[in-house]
Amino acid sequence: MIYVQPDKWIPAGGMELEAAADYVIKSNKNCIVIAGPGAGKTELLAQKACYLLQTNICLSPYKILSISFKTDSADNLAKRVEKRCGKELSRRFVSKTYDSFAKGIIEHFRMAIPEEYRPPIGYNIATQDDIKYLLSQYKIPQDLENTYGIHEISDREFTKDYLVKYKLPISNNGSNIYEWLIKRVWHSLLNGELRLQPALTFPMISRIAEYMFRTNPYILMALRMTYKYIFLDEFQDTTGVQYDLIKTAFLGSDCTLTAVGDDKQRIMAWAGALNNIFNIFENDFDAEEKELVMNHRSAPRLVEVQRFLSKAINGSETKIETSKNWKPKDGVCENWIFEDEIQEAEIVCEYIKTWIEEEKIEPNDICIIAKQNIDIYSKYIVEKLDEYNIKARNEGNYQDILSEEITLTVLNIIVLADTKGSPFEWTQAMDFFTLLKGYNNGLRDDKPETLVFEFNSLLVDLKSELDNITSAAMLKNFVLKIVNYFNVNALKAVFPQYKNKKFFKKLIDDLVKYLWEGYEKSNNWVDAVADVKGVDSIPIMTIHKSKGLEYDTVVFIGLEDGAFWSFRNQSQEDMCAFFVALSRAKRRAVFTFSNLRHDKYGHQRLQERDEIKTFYDILQESQVVEEITFAQPKTK
DNA sequence: CCCTTTAAGCTTTTT
DNA sequence: GCTTAAAGGG
Numbered sequence: 001m002i003y004v005q006p007d008k009w010i011p012a013g014g015m016e017l018e019a020a021a022d023y024v025i026k027s028n029k030n031c032i033v034i035a036g037p038g039a040g041k042t043e044l045l046a047q048k049a050c051y052l053l054q055t056n057i058c059l060s061p062y063k064i065l066s067i068s069f070k071t072d073s074a075d076n077l078a079k080r081v082e083k084r085c086g087k088e089l090s091r092r093f094v095s096k097t098y099d100s101f102a103k104g105i106i107e108h109f110r111m112a113i114p115e116e117y118r119p120p121i122g123y124n125i126a127t128q129d130d131i132k133y134l135l136s137q138y139k140i141p142q143d144l145e146n147t148y149g150i151h152e153i154s155d156r157e158f159t160k161d162y163l164v165k166y167k168l169p170i171s172n173n174g175s176n177i178y179e180w181l182i183k184r185v186w187h188s189l190l191n192g193e194l195r196l197q198p199a200l201t202f203p204m205i206s207r208i209a210e211y212m213f214r215t216n217p218y219i220l221m222a223l224r225m226t227y228k229y230i231f232l233d234e235f236q237d238t239t240g241v242q243y244d245l246i247k248t249a250f251l252g253s254d255c256t257l258t259a260v261g262d263d264k265q266r267i268m269a270w271a272g273a274l275n276n277i278f279n280i281f282e283n284d285f286d287a288e289e290k291e292l293v294m295n296h297r298s299a300p301r302l303v304e305v306q307r308f309l310s311k312a313i314n315g316s317e318t319k320i321e322t323s324k325n326w327k328p329k330d331g332v333c334e335n336w337i338f339e340d341e342i343q344e345a346e347i348v349c350e351y352i353k354t355w356i357e358e359e360k361i362e363p364n365d366i367c368i369i370a371k372q373n374i375d376i377y378s379k380y381i382v383e384k385l386d387e388y389n390i391k392a393r394n395e396g397n398y399q400d401i402l403s404e405e406i407t408l409t410v411l412n413i414i415v416l417a418d419t420k421g422s423p424f425e426w427t428q429a430m431d432f433f434t435l436l437k438g439y440n441n442g443l444r445d446d447k448p449e450t451l452v453f454e455f456n457s458l459l460v461d462l463k464s465e466l467d468n469i470t471s472a473a474m475l476k477n478f479v480l481k482i483v484n485y486f487n488v489n490a491l492k493a494v495f496p497q498y499k500n501k502k503f504f505k506k507l508i509d510d511l512v513k514y515l516w517e518g519y520e521k522s523n524n525w526v527d528a529v530a531d532v533k534g535v536d537s538i539p540i541m542t543i544h545k546s547k548g549l550e551y552d553t554v555v556f557i558g559l560e561d562g563a564f565w566s567f568r569n570q571s572q573e574d575m576c577a578f579f580v581a582l583s584r585a586k587r588r589a590v591f592t593f594s595n596l597r598h599d600k601y602g603h604q605r606l607q608e609r610d611e612i613k614t615f616y617d618i619l620q621e622s623q624v625v626e627e628i629t630f631a632q633p634k635t636k
Numbered sequence: 637c638c639c640t641t642t643a644a645g646c647t648t649t650t651t
Numbered sequence: 652g653c654t655t656a657a658a659g660g661g
Binding site for chain 1: 643644645646647650651
């Protein structure tokens with residue numbers, strides 16, 4: 001292998017890096033990179049990986065470990081690194097989620113876990129129902145009830161606030177009134193009880209991994225000898241449980257940590273993200289803080305609005321620079337005020353139609369966002385768009401079927417059975433087929449030709465059946481036939497998530513439902529698959545789901561007190577949510593307000609904007625946002 | 637049994 | 652903030 005001299009190294013892909021990014025890439029110290037939307041945080045990690053590998057500063061065979069929150073972010077980063085520095089070097093770049101890292105560790109080093117907390121082989125992932133079931137089995141001991149006046153606790157509260165509150169082992173000193181319950185639930189989950197198989201939640205798995213590293217210096221050493229560089233993505237979302245694991249694993253080692261995140265996009269506090277994580281990390285790991293100032297994504301006028309909002313969130317001026325690809329006057333941010341949702345739908349849809357037809361914006365480059373309850377907020381718009389033959393859909397409903405192997409394979413197989421010769425689908429489906437067949441046949445050494453022959457005959461067989469499908473029920477049988485062909489037990493063994501019956505059933509039912517909807521529209525299976533994939537649909541999603549994504553145009557529905565009911569309690573977090581929504585837009589952001597809006601119970605209520613007045617003030621202050629009040633609703 | 641009070645959900649990912 | 656469902660009291 002020929003390595004590059006560090007001073008000769010240049011960023012892959014002709015990328016221009018700002019000074020701070022260049023510094024962090026080449027720094028050998030622990031760093032925390034704070035950077036706003038569109039600054040290229042993930043790209044920085046990808047480039048740093050290339051630098052370390054291509055110069056061999058990350059000395060072969062030492063590896064880089066990158067930890068993300070979501071599988072697709074982890075995969076995305078791995079792909080970028082592979083693309084930039086090739087297959088061979090990128091083999092030493094390991095990109096995982098927190099959960100897969102912890103789960104992999106406890107399974108690989110199972111025997112190193114203290115016996116009391118050692119999970120049995122083949123444990124399941126615990127569901128909320130499992131915990132609910134356990135709690136329903138237990139009665140509060142009378143003496144504890146009398147001494148402390150402990151009340152019954154809901155399963156959700158228990159899982160959220162108690163189950164993984166402390167590091168293992170669970171203490172015996174009575175410091176927590178629910179100690180006995182925590183101990184009992186842990187014991188039952190680890191060992192199984194009555195009709196419950198052994199099952200652990202992901203935070204429990206992290207706790208076990210942390211305990212193992214803390215009590216077993218050899219395993220800890222092995223970890224630290226494998227990975228010399230650690231990347232932490234979306235660091236602002238780190239929970240206490242995750243941070244404890246990172247700290248035990250790497251604090252005091254000679255590993256170099258690089259964390260990237262944005263405190264202005266901290267919208268997961270309610271789910272356990274730590275409050276002051278950047279400072280905590282800086283202190284613990286003696287990390288150097290660097291800020292990226294570029295926003296490569298948004299047009300200048302949108303960045304101007306972001307600037308004012310940043311200031312409101314941080315309390316201080318934030319430096320943001322825009323990309324030279326934009327002209328200074330580029331970017332549109334508007335505030336649309338309506339009488340009611342009917343008028344809102346009519347105007348919004350007219351504009352969307354114009355954007356698609358005249359500005360030639362792709363539907364999937366327009367995003368409709370709401371704070372929550374997106375089906376309620378987008379109902380009338382979806383109906384109206386349908387009249388214009390523009391597809392729009394709740395992206396959340398499709399996210400599982402478009403990321404799970406089994407459903408993707410069914411979609412691939414349908415395309416292959418219907419039309420021969422789609423190389424992309426063929427390769428993917430064949431990989432899956434080989435994996436599962438190999439599993440079914442144990443160690444049988446199948447020749448590739450045999451498998452190809454088998455697969456082709458399956459396709460021929462399915463083709464004739466596909467042609468005869470005339471109902472959703474028949475489609476379901478067809479899908480189940482494919483699933484059963486692969487052997488359900490083999491599927492569960494290779495993809496343990498399918499052991500969760502509820503999840504698996506919903507996956508198949510949803511696939512059938514959406515596929516059938518698509519087929520009824522087009523009478524063509526290839527189009528039905530494209531429809532499920534959402535090739536030309538406008539995505540609709542919550543702010544939380546939109547984080548990390550970008551669109552030419554963003555339409556935010558309902559900048560109203562009603563949508564920001566939590567503002568009084570968590571104005572900081574809601575401002576961040578507003579910031580995330582705004583900063584998804586590359587060129588145009590539109591916020592709507594409707595005087596009248598139906599809630600999820602079907603009641604039409606008057607909307608106000610007193611509570612979130614500060615949002616409107618910020619928009620006005622920026623002097624680039626126009627507020628447009630539309631006329632009375634039109635009569636048909 | 638009826639009326640009043642209280643609690644919980646809104647926003648989510650992970651094999 | 653606003654709803655519904657569950658729990659509690661008379």
